[in-house]
Amino acid sequence: MIRRMGRPGLIGLAARTAVVAGTANAVSGAMNDSRQRKAQDQYEQEQYQAAQQQAAMQQAAQQAVAQHAAAQQYAAPPAPPAPAAPTVDIVAELQKLAALRDAGVLDDAEFAAAKARLLS
Structure with missing residues (x-):
């Protein structure tokens, strides 16, 4: 069999196209996976910060309630009403x-x- 020089045959062209398409698909998939991982990491970080902020707010509210209750406990009793003028x-x-x-x-x-x- 005689081999031609120059352009590749139909099978060679199809093989080259498949390799290029496969490589592009693999690179694109890897980039998408990387973006998704980064987005997921960022979402988890935001959720963690929101949970920490919520916990801090709840703790501050509990402290304020406790301080208010303590202040009420030790506050002077209200003054009796002034007697009505005769x-x-x-x-x-x-x-x-x-x-x-x-x-x-x-x-x-x-x-x-x-x-x-x-x-x-």
């Missing part, structure tokens, strides 16, 4: 002042001053 029966007081004036104990100026103080 209600004054103005009519009765005016009658008493008038009786004192009529009895001569108070003069008109003292009666007017006491009446003004009572009505204010």
Whole structure:
């Protein structure tokens, strides 16, 4: 059999194409796997950080609740309400002042001053 020089035959061309396509496919798959691993590692790192942050927030909240409870426990009791001002029966007081004036104990100026103080 005589061998031709120059261009490869149909089988040689198909073999070369298969080798190139296989190599490209292998390289592409390896790159995709690498990207997926990096993305998965990054996702796991973010989840870990989020879990750590959540745990820190829960611990801070528990400490705040404990401090608030302790502060409430040792806080001074609330002051009792102030007694209500005694209600004054103005009519009765005016009658008493008038009786004192009529009895001569108070003069008109003292009666007017006491009446003004009572009505204010």
